[in-house]
Structure formats: structure tokens, C-alpha cells
Amino acid sequence: xxxxxxxxxxxxxxxxxxxxxxxxxxxxxxxxxxxxxxxxxxxxxxxxxxxxxxxxxxxxxxxxxxxxxxxxxxxxxxxxxxxxxxxxxxxxxxxxxxxxxxxxxxxxxxxxxxxxxxxxxxxxxxxxxxxxxxxxxxxxxxxxxxxxxxxxxxxxxxxxxxxxxxxxxxxxxxxxxxxxxxxxxxxxxxxxxxxxxxxxxxxxxxxxxxxxxxxxxxxxxxxxxxxxxxxxxxxxxxxxxxxxxxxxxxxxxxxxxx
Numbered sequence: 001x002x003x004x005x006x007x008x009x010x011x012x013x014x015x016x017x018x019x020x021x022x023x024x025x026x027x028x029x030x031x032x033x034x035x036x037x038x039x040x041x042x043x044x045x046x047x048x049x050x051x052x053x054x055x056x057x058x059x060x061x062x063x064x065x066x067x068x069x070x071x072x073x074x075x076x077x078x079x080x081x082x083x084x085x086x087x088x089x090x091x092x093x094x095x096x097x098x099x100x101x102x103x104x105x106x107x108x109x110x111x112x113x114x115x116x117x118x119x120x121x122x123x124x125x126x127x128x129x130x131x132x133x134x135x136x137x138x139x140x141x142x143x144x145x146x147x148x149x150x151x152x153x154x155x156x157x158x159x160x161x162x163x164x165x166x167x168x169x170x171x172x173x174x175x176x177x178x179x180x181x182x183x184x185x186x187x188x189x190x191x192x193x194x195x196x197x198x199x200x201x202x203x204x205x206x207x208x209x210x211x212x213x214x215x216x217x218x219x220x221x222x223x224x225x226x227x228x229x230x231x232x233x234x235x236x237x238x239x240x241x242x243x244x245x246x247x248x249x250x251x252x253x254x255x256x257x258x
């Protein structure tokens with residue numbers, strides 16, 4: 001059985017409290033994450049007198065993921081149906097590294113709605129793509145182990161309800177490598193609290209997706225950074241009763257979560 005972890009819930013509450021407490025600093029343009037280590041400031045894009053700080057135009061950036069190498073970045077542009085890639089920490093985003101065409105060659109429909117990057121390999125990425133290109137929302141999963149040069153559709157066993165109400169993939173994450181394998185988790189939402197958590201193992205053979213036995217609209221999920229030792233998967237989900245933070249312990253052989 002999944003369990004509510006009070007420590008994790010407390011961490012979420014503290015984070016929200018800290019962000020709320022920094023509102024005055026945000027209004028002045030500076031947010032102090034840690035006065036001794038890190039400060040955030042507003043950067044205007046474009047900025048007056050700096051016409052060259054627009055790197056890709058036109059573009060509407062919806063999300064960015066950053067590899068642990070500090071150089072590899074992927075950026076989603078949902079309205080323009082593009083996936084940008086940078087290998088120099090975001091300084092340049094070459095047109096030839098745009099990955100949308102590679103995804104469509106593999107059978108995906110654009111736009112890509114979400115993207116995740118492996119915490120130990122910036123070349124291993126997972127994209128959540130549109131169901132039919134109409135668009136009709138995030139419903140399919142594609143994985144790449146070479147930085148988006150080639151993609152594989154990962155849908156065996158995954159059941160996304162066409163509705164009503166429509167079910168959509170709302171979150172995605174990738175575990176660290178363990179013995180040549182790694183897990184991919186997705187969460188879904190319906191708007192009525194009937195979403196699910198699914199996990200697939202990817203290694204030499206792509207194993208089928210398996211429902212992890214929890215019901216609720218998934219808001220966020222994350223594999224533990226020390227997954228090889230603790231096998232933990234944390235999720236935030238909601239239903240008609242409230243919003244919950246749960247941590248499950250994975251049985252990677254059976255592909256179940258308890």
C-alpha cells in the first residue's frame with residue numbers, strides 16, 4: 001500500500017511557506033533562496049539595449065529540463081510544436097538540433113506536452129506527445145537514449161481513457177540506471193480524481209506499462225535520487241477528498257509499488 005509520508009508533506013508545506021515569505025523580495029525583483037548561497041533576479045527578455053539576447057525567435061517556451069552535466073538542456077515550445085536542444089548551457093539552440101522532426105519520423109504526433117531527462121544521463125529523455133495531432137492532449141510516450149536523435153514509442157500495456165472525461169498524461173519522471181535498467185513513471189489526470197500512476201521498465205527489453213494501483217489526479221511525481229538503494233517513488237495527487245503526498249517503495253522485479 002502506498003503511504004502518506006508526513007516528512008514529505010511537511011517539506012512541501014515548508015517550501016510553500018518560504019515562497020510565500022519571499023513575496024516582498026519578489027516584488028522588489030530579488031528572491032533570496034539562501035542569503036549566503038543563491039539569489040534570484042529578474043532578467044528581461046528582450047532587455048533594453050540588448051537586442052541580441054533573443055536566441056530563438058519565434059518561440060514560446062513552456063518548460064525546460066537541464067541535465068546534470070550542466071550543459072545539456074531541452075526546451076518545449078508547445079504552440080509552435082518544437083523541441084529545442086542546447087549543448088552549451090543554453091547559450092545556443094541550433095536549428096539542426098531541433099527534435100520535433102525526429103519525433104514525427106518515429107510516429108509521434110506533435111506537440112510534445114512534457115519532457116523528462118534522466119538524472120544520471122542527459123542523453124536519456126522521455127517525451128509525452130499528443131494523441132492525434134489535432135491536438136487532443138498529452139496521451140503518448142516516446143523515449144530516446146541518444147539525446148533525441150532516435151525515438152521509440154513506449155505504449156505497450158498503457159491504457160489512456162478517451163473519456164468522457166478525457167484522461168491526460170500530467171507528469172513524467174525517469175529513474176537513475178540500476179543494473180542496466182531504468183524505470184519511467186507517468187501520472188494521469190481526468191479532472192475528476194480518477195487518474196493513475198503507471199510505471200514501465202526500460203533496459204535491453206522494454207517491459208510493458210503496469211498500473212501501480214493508486215487512484216487520483218496526479219500533479220507531480222519524482223523518483224528518489226538514491227533510487228538504487230531506497231527504490232522510492234514520491235507522488236502528489238488529488239481527488240474529491242483532498243491533495244496528498246505519498247511515497248511508495250518499488251518492487252522492480254514485479255514492477256509494483258507498495
